[in-house]
Amino acid sequence: MKALVFEPFSGASGDMVIGSLLDLGADELKIRDAISAFDIELEVKEVVKRGIVAKKVEFVSKSKAERKRSVNSYKNIVRTIEDSGLSKEIIQNALSIFEKIANAEAKVHGEPKESLTFHELGALDTIGDLVGSSIAFLDIHADTIISTPISVGSGFVDTEHGLLPVPAPATVEILKNTSLLYQGGPSASELLTPTGAAIFAHFVQRSEPFLPQMRIEETGYGAGSKDLPMPNVLRASVGELEESVSLLRDEVEVLETNVDNVTGEVLGNLIEVLMADGAKDVAIIPAQMKKGRSGHIIKVIVAPQDAPRITYRIMEETGSLGVRVMQVKHRFIANREQKKVKIEGVEKEAGVKIGRDAKGNLLNVAAEFEDAKRIAKELKMPLKEVIKLVEETARKKL
Numbered sequence: 001m002k003a004l005v006f007e008p009f010s011g012a013s014g015d016m017v018i019g020s021l022l023d024l025g026a027d028e029l030k031i032r033d034a035i036s037a038f039d040i041e042l043e044v045k046e047v048v049k050r051g052i053v054a055k056k057v058e059f060v061s062k063s064k065a066e067r068k069r070s071v072n073s074y075k076n077i078v079r080t081i082e083d084s085g086l087s088k089e090i091i092q093n094a095l096s097i098f099e100k101i102a103n104a105e106a107k108v109h110g111e112p113k114e115s116l117t118f119h120e121l122g123a124l125d126t127i128g129d130l131v132g133s134s135i136a137f138l139d140i141h142a143d144t145i146i147s148t149p150i151s152v153g154s155g156f157v158d159t160e161h162g163l164l165p166v167p168a169p170a171t172v173e174i175l176k177n178t179s180l181l182y183q184g185g186p187s188a189s190e191l192l193t194p195t196g197a198a199i200f201a202h203f204v205q206r207s208e209p210f211l212p213q214m215r216i217e218e219t220g221y222g223a224g225s226k227d228l229p230m231p232n233v234l235r236a237s238v239g240e241l242e243e244s245v246s247l248l249r250d251e252v253e254v255l256e257t258n259v260d261n262v263t264g265e266v267l268g269n270l271i272e273v274l275m276a277d278g279a280k281d282v283a284i285i286p287a288q289m290k291k292g293r294s295g296h297i298i299k300v301i302v303a304p305q306d307a308p309r310i311t312y313r314i315m316e317e318t319g320s321l322g323v324r325v326m327q328v329k330h331r332f333i334a335n336r337e338q339k340k341v342k343i344e345g346v347e348k349e350a351g352v353k354i355g356r357d358a359k360g361n362l363l364n365v366a367a368e369f370e371d372a373k374r375i376a377k378e379l380k381m382p383l384k385e386v387i388k389l390v391e392e393t394a395r396k397k398l
Helices: 016-026 029-037 074-082 088-109 124-138 171-175 192-205 266-277 305-316 369-379 385-397
Strands: 002-007 040-049 054-061 144-147 158-159 163-167 214-225 231-240 248-250 254-258 281-288 292-303 322-329 331-333 335-343 348-356 361-365
Touching: 002 016, 016 029, 016 054, 016 124, 016 192, 016 214, 029 040, 029 124, 029 163, 029 369, 040 214, 054 124, 074 088, 074 124, 088 171, 088 192, 158 254, 171 192, 254 305, 266 281, 266 292, 266 305, 266 335, 292 305, 305 385, 322 331, 335 385, 348 369, 348 385, 361 369
Parallel strands: 002 144, 054 214
Antiparallel strands: 002 231, 040 054, 158 163, 214 231, 248 331, 254 292, 254 322, 281 292, 335 348, 348 361
């Protein structure tokens, strides 16, 4: 499994992330071409930070008027990215990162994000970091992305609102909605920026206290702008991950709510609605509620980015007034694929779900229930015999 591992011992910012990925081999030309849509140029140079050679990234406007522009609104940044003409994948990643920053700032300042202006986010640097990091990550093609604990610094940072504690409140808001590990120090300054935190929150799939067991193939360094007692660089490495169990990892959240006034028909429909809406799994558990009332616990597994949308749908369908978000570190999953097989002797075709580990070894074969049910009805056979026949046929052909 190809792993991309970050070691943010000196923090992280958007330019440090991009610099480290360029040093690893991400295509610089792809970023240059993409950001030209915003009238921005990419400048990359090699610098030395406490004896370590690293790539320093800066975004420069082609127009002098834009260079003076240091304040931008939420709506302007979103509109600018949406209208860029870039690929859907790049736009979606860039906007997802920005949404994390905007939601955090809105929470800290108690304002709707649509009315925010981002004093600490220059328009050029923000768009360059969002788009540039999205392109660089996609270009590395890692199977999994890992980070060791992020050093956030300490002390205070000077902002438009005065001195604020490190990590900045917006950075804390971003971090608390992730499973990322972070720690104070080792320098009395801001080492982790909100943009750096949001990029990690979006792309990093898991956090480990130490470097995982792996064979490192390439290492890259992205330079920060500070001169510190230690190297102000972000190290990124690519290599083969050595896992004792060859399974994929998947970052998920679990949504949970209790209901005591919802009928069985509504709950049955809820499962269908949520699965169709993108939920990974839905379970409904009978429970005894307060005052002895019978009720149900609804548990839904979702991708983190889908949690707000699925939560709204749960409340809309059930009338629940609150849904808990149960953050989990990750889940192990098999690599899944679906195929059609022709059943020997009866000339009927049925779907099967196939599970494999990360090395391609077969873990499980399961018949598609609806197909098996249809065939059992047509042939007037017991359902369990049809399921067995479909799975045996599939195993012979795999």
